[in-house]
Amino acid sequence: MPTVKRKRWSKQYGNWFRSVLIDAKIMDYRYPIKGCGVWMPYGFKIRRNVFQILRDLLDSTGHDETLFPLLIPETSLAKESAHVGSFEEQCFWVTRGGSTPLKVKYALRPTSETVIAPMLKLWIRSHADLPIRLYQVVNIFRYETKATRPIIRMREVATFKEAHTSHATLEDAEAQVKDAVEIYKRFFDELGVPYFISRRPSWDKFPGSLYSLAFDIICPDGRTLQIGTVHNLGQNFSKAFDITYETEKGTQEHIWQTCYGISGRAIVAVLSAHGDDHGVVLPPNIAPIQVVVIPIPYKEKEEYINKAGEDIAAKLRKTEVKVELDLRTDLTPGSKFYYWELRGIPIRIEVGPRDVEKGEVTIVRRDTLEKQTCKMSELVPVVQKLVEKIKQDLWQKALQWMKDHVYRVESLEEAKQLLRKRAGVVEVLWCNRAECGHRLEGEVDARVLGVPVDTEEKIDGKCVVCGRKAEHVVRAAIAY
Amino acid sequence: MPTVKRKRWSKQYGNWFRSVLIDAKIMDYRYPIKGCGVWMPYGFKIRRNVFQILRDLLDSTGHDETLFPLLIPETSLAKESAHVGSFEEQCFWVTRGGSTPLKVKYALRPTSETVIAPMLKLWIRSHADLPIRLYQVVNIFRYETKATRPIIRMREVATFKEAHTSHATLEDAEAQVKDAVEIYKRFFDELGVPYFISRRPSWDKFPGSLYSLAFDIICPDGRTLQIGTVHNLGQNFSKAFDITYETEKGTQEHIWQTCYGISGRAIVAVLSAHGDDHGVVLPPNIAPIQVVVIPIPYKEKEEYINKAGEDIAAKLRKTEVKVELDLRTDLTPGSKFYYWELRGIPIRIEVGPRDVEKGEVTIVRRDTLEKQTCKMSELVPVVQKLVEKIKQDLWQKALQWMKDHVYRVESLEEAKQLLRKRAGVVEVLWCNRAECGHRLEGEVDARVLGVPVDTEEKIDGKCVVCGRKAEHVVRAAIAY
Numbered sequence: 001m002p003t004v005k006r007k008r009w010s011k012q013y014g015n016w017f018r019s020v021l022i023d024a025k026i027m028d029y030r031y032p033i034k035g036c037g038v039w040m041p042y043g044f045k046i047r048r049n050v051f052q053i054l055r056d057l058l059d060s061t062g063h064d065e066t067l068f069p070l071l072i073p074e075t076s077l078a079k080e081s082a083h084v085g086s087f088e089e090q091c092f093w094v095t096r097g098g099s100t101p102l103k104v105k106y107a108l109r110p111t112s113e114t115v116i117a118p119m120l121k122l123w124i125r126s127h128a129d130l131p132i133r134l135y136q137v138v139n140i141f142r143y144e145t146k147a148t149r150p151i152i153r154m155r156e157v158a159t160f161k162e163a164h165t166s167h168a169t170l171e172d173a174e175a176q177v178k179d180a181v182e183i184y185k186r187f188f189d190e191l192g193v194p195y196f197i198s199r200r201p202s203w204d205k206f207p208g209s210l211y212s213l214a215f216d217i218i219c220p221d222g223r224t225l226q227i228g229t230v231h232n233l234g235q236n237f238s239k240a241f242d243i244t245y246e247t248e249k250g251t252q253e254h255i256w257q258t259c260y261g262i263s264g265r266a267i268v269a270v271l272s273a274h275g276d277d278h279g280v281v282l283p284p285n286i287a288p289i290q291v292v293v294i295p296i297p298y299k300e301k302e303e304y305i306n307k308a309g310e311d312i313a314a315k316l317r318k319t320e321v322k323v324e325l326d327l328r329t330d331l332t333p334g335s336k337f338y339y340w341e342l343r344g345i346p347i348r349i350e351v352g353p354r355d356v357e358k359g360e361v362t363i364v365r366r367d368t369l370e371k372q373t374c375k376m377s378e379l380v381p382v383v384q385k386l387v388e389k390i391k392q393d394l395w396q397k398a399l400q401w402m403k404d405h406v407y408r409v410e411s412l413e414e415a416k417q418l419l420r421k422r423a424g425v426v427e428v429l430w431c432n433r434a435e436c437g438h439r440l441e442g443e444v445d446a447r448v449l450g451v452p453v454d455t456e457e458k459i460d461g462k463c464v465v466c467g468r469k470a471e472h473v474v475r476a477a478i479a480y
Numbered sequence: 481m482p483t484v485k486r487k488r489w490s491k492q493y494g495n496w497f498r499s500v501l502i503d504a505k506i507m508d509y510r511y512p513i514k515g516c517g518v519w520m521p522y523g524f525k526i527r528r529n530v531f532q533i534l535r536d537l538l539d540s541t542g543h544d545e546t547l548f549p550l551l552i553p554e555t556s557l558a559k560e561s562a563h564v565g566s567f568e569e570q571c572f573w574v575t576r577g578g579s580t581p582l583k584v585k586y587a588l589r590p591t592s593e594t595v596i597a598p599m600l601k602l603w604i605r606s607h608a609d610l611p612i613r614l615y616q617v618v619n620i621f622r623y624e625t626k627a628t629r630p631i632i633r634m635r636e637v638a639t640f641k642e643a644h645t646s647h648a649t650l651e652d653a654e655a656q657v658k659d660a661v662e663i664y665k666r667f668f669d670e671l672g673v674p675y676f677i678s679r680r681p682s683w684d685k686f687p688g689s690l691y692s693l694a695f696d697i698i699c700p701d702g703r704t705l706q707i708g709t710v711h712n713l714g715q716n717f718s719k720a721f722d723i724t725y726e727t728e729k730g731t732q733e734h735i736w737q738t739c740y741g742i743s744g745r746a747i748v749a750v751l752s753a754h755g756d757d758h759g760v761v762l763p764p765n766i767a768p769i770q771v772v773v774i775p776i777p778y779k780e781k782e783e784y785i786n787k788a789g790e791d792i793a794a795k796l797r798k799t800e801v802k803v804e805l806d807l808r809t810d811l812t813p814g815s816k817f818y819y820w821e822l823r824g825i826p827i828r829i830e831v832g833p834r835d836v837e838k839g840e841v842t843i844v845r846r847d848t849l850e851k852q853t854c855k856m857s858e859l860v861p862v863v864q865k866l867v868e869k870i871k872q873d874l875w876q877k878a879l880q881w882m883k884d885h886v887y888r889v890e891s892l893e894e895a896k897q898l899l900r901k902r903a904g905v906v907e908v909l910w911c912n913r914a915e916c917g918h919r920l921e922g923e924v925d926a927r928v929l930g931v932p933v934d935t936e937e938k939i940d941g942k943c944v945v946c947g948r949k950a951e952h953v954v955r956a957a958i959a960y
Contacts, residue, residue: 030602031549032556033586038599041544041614048545064521065528069511069636070550070588070619071572076512089578092551094588097623098569106513108550108574119518122510128810134521139550143577156549330608 013221021150024280024343035148035155042343045288047159050266051137053190054161057183063133063163068115071106076114080240086207092141108141113259116164117241124255126246127168135163151264152480159264166255173232173256180230180260184215192283192395193217193269194402198450198475201437210234216449217269218405222422224477227265233257273398280344281367283394284387289324291316291383292340296333296352308356312349319380341366346390367394412464416444425477429470431463439465440476449475493701501630504760504823515628515635525768527639530746531617533670534641537663543613543643548595551586556594560720566687572621588621593739596644597721604735606726607648615643631744632960639744646735653712653736660710660740664695672763672875673697673749674882678930678955681917690714696929697749698885702902704957707745713737753878760824761847763874764867769804771796771863772820776813776832788836792829799860821846826870847874892944896924905957909950911943919945920956929955
């Protein structure tokens with residue numbers, strides 16, 4: 001029996017998410033190693049569509065897809081000190097080949113800066129070789145000591161798109177950071193996932209970077225989830241690996257680097273932004289099937305009704321619409337409705353004897369569960385419009401929901417109360433000093449997400465912690 | 481300076497291959513861990529196209545793409561005794577998370593039978609759940625003690641498509657083996673790669689299988705390379721992992737399984753089948769660019785000639801043809817010819833002042849290096865036909881070359897002489913006894929590839945080793 005819980009928007013979110021993954025055949029988390037899961041056929045199709053959008057965006061903005069090795073010699077990982085300091089305790093280590101101990105042990109990549117650096121050193125000679133924009137979609141590994149959660153916090157992150165870019169100047173790297181933010185915005189916009197972008201506080205930036213920007217969402221339970229990051233690495237790695245280029249003037253300079261990543265959490269974001277008590281709700285542009293046609297046969301009219309279903313499917317197959325005709329005989333129509341609702345197929349078309357007589361079909365939207373009748377003659381344009389409309393409506397609804405869960409408050413007590421009841425994100429004024437940032441985190445028992453980079457606002461007021469003149473708005477939340 | 485060696489069809493093949501990989505920017509093998517390489521942007525595009533053909537073939541024949549974990553607990557790997565016996569010394573082992581020793585150590589997958597088995601046990605309940613046909617495209621790891629070679633023998637095999645199927649009966653598994661062979665034939669046919677298919681001798685089958693079929697090619701140096709395998713696993717793994725299903729009669733039976741794999745060696749096969757002294761030659765259907773347009777500017781006519789190039793590119797872009805216009809100003813036309821020849825772009829179009837005057841262009845085929853002139857008005861149909869013709873011609877040429885390198889011989893001495901001079905594959909008659917197979921391998925200092933399954937032949941003669949009545953033809957070669 002399916003186990004989907006009916007209380008998604010409450011504290012049941014964790015259970016809802018876990019059971020929807022298995023019941024909708026997205027990911028099976030019961031692999032014999034903790035924190036490792038299996039992307040099942042249906043989930044893999046969603047993953048393919050989601051990451052195809054990302055690949056297309058990167059390919060069309062000067063990025064080249066590549067594939068670098070998984071294993072990192074300990075000696076490479078150790079070259080950038082902040083980086084190794086943060087990651088060495090988080091790595092899985094390969095220490096043996098067969099029964100032979102390895103002379104240098106290998107880390108399973110937790111991220112690939114130190115994999116790519118030695119190759120860039122071989123490839124980059126002059127300013128004419130720059131910029132270089134590479135990306136790969138791979139698995140990464142973290143020896144998580146925290147509780148693991150399906151997709152959200154895995155020991156094997158099965159899906160990680162990491163981009164790594166090299167530039168001649170800091171300005172070029174800064175421009176690339178801006179480009180990356182724009183690309184990620186377009187990506188999440190395509191998924192109908194609303195986000196906010198913050199500059200992470202200095203104590204929470206990527207180890208080895210100058211600064212980090214991050215995309216966060218608010219999950220249905222009021223906690224936030226980081227779904228994308230963009231880092232300016234400065235010259236930290238290029239100095240550690242001595243990656244230089246010859247300038248036009250003939251001098252040698254270290255390159256400037258950025259990196260930015262998006263993981264399978266992008267799929268968590270889609271599921272969480274649009275799902276409901278019936279299961280998954282997919283935006284049409286990432287749904288493996290956009291329209292499912294379900295004939296409702298009455299006895300002795302099966303053939304006739306199935307034929308009508310075939311006609312409908314055939315009509316739609318002549319368009320771009322991805323359609324599936326469900327002719328299974330071992331399930332009732334009701335079970336089929338349930339089956340496809342759980343999987344989030346955007347549009348269901350039902351056709352029964354009365355519909356055929358009237359030359360009509362019944363169309364049901366997955367997102368609103370609204371029914372409408374439609375003349376067969378108008379089927380194609382109605383479905384095509386609906387595909388576009390559902391995509392827009394999902395986004396608008398999710399956006400409104402997010403806006404409703406951001407609170408500008410003026411006291412620590414108010415912030416604390418809101419966060420305690422998992423209301424969402426609080427925004428307070430801040431003097432920009434780390435000391436007050438840490439105190440804020442302690443007082444409200446939450447994480448500082450950082451200063452908004454997606455909105456501009458004139459600041460006039462006092463730091464909520466120390467009462468000094470505020471320099472920024474800062475966001476705080478209970479973060480996954 | 482590029483390092484492509486000019487003696488591909490001789491014993492220089494190894495050098496040719498190694499240097500063409502770097503010079504054409506396919507794979508860089510200079511990563512700081514032996515046997516691990518980097519798929520560079522151009523190589524990755526070829527890889528994408530090649531594996532897209534394979535994905536399309538599998539998706540259209542009832543296979544579902546999935547993604548399973550990389551790590552295998554030692555306890556899982558150990559369940560099938562022949563399997564673990566063969567693989568445990570070949571595995572890389574993860575023994576630590578951070579500085580904490582792991583209680584159960586993990587193997588990096590050398591192949592995924594023991595990864596998938598515990599999940600199948602959870603998923604399969606009844607005959608209605610069967611068949612299941614899954615595949616994934618992943619990296620696999622072998623702690624090779626033999627000398628590694630780029631793509632051919634890696635410690636990280638970065639690209640491995642492995643399919644795993646589950647069936648109710650032996651007959652269904654046998655039928656799946658036949659289907660898999662047909663799918664692989666179509667795949668290699670699409671690449672224009674000629675192959676032969678042999679049933680591997682019992683002493684060289686996949687560990688844990690009933691039997692193994694294999695696709696081999698002959699490399700330009702006369703050695704053979706295994707490029708695909710299909711295994712009938714019988715019930716070996718389903719018994720080891722106790723994977724059962726309820727039959728229609730209500731009894732419990734163990735499932736029957738097959739698996740079949742193709743690795744990055746498919747790309748080795750393409751490069752080796754068609755390459756020449758100038759570098760890579762790509763079949764048009766996997767070339768990232770099919771036509772490169774190179775304007776040949778004369779002084780003061782640059783703009784006018786470049787404009788002609790743009791017109792040609794624009795015309796072709798309206799079709800399915802993938803075209804690139806090379807307007808780089810820092811390279812001479814000659815350097816551009818060299819650049820694109822090295823990378824194997826199937827068609828080059830040159831346009832200079834005289835061509836423009838006459839309303840013509842010059843078309844050069846990469847495979848034959850033949851030039852022809854073509855009226856601008858006929859450009860599109862001529863190019864479209866040529867794309868198809870090059871694909872066919874490459875295949876025919878490679879097929880003839882393979883046929884010319886297979887020798888039916890009647891004595892061990894003759895076989896030995898041919899193999900010693902790396903002439904290709906020898907075929908001899910065989911009594912089918914392992915004893916004679918081993919003696920054959922020893923006498924001719926080569927590997928028995930097995931009995932042909934792609935040809936049928938009435939056998940009438942004596943075993944080349946023992947003189948008993950022969951039962952089969954058997955192939956032998958110096959194998960990579």
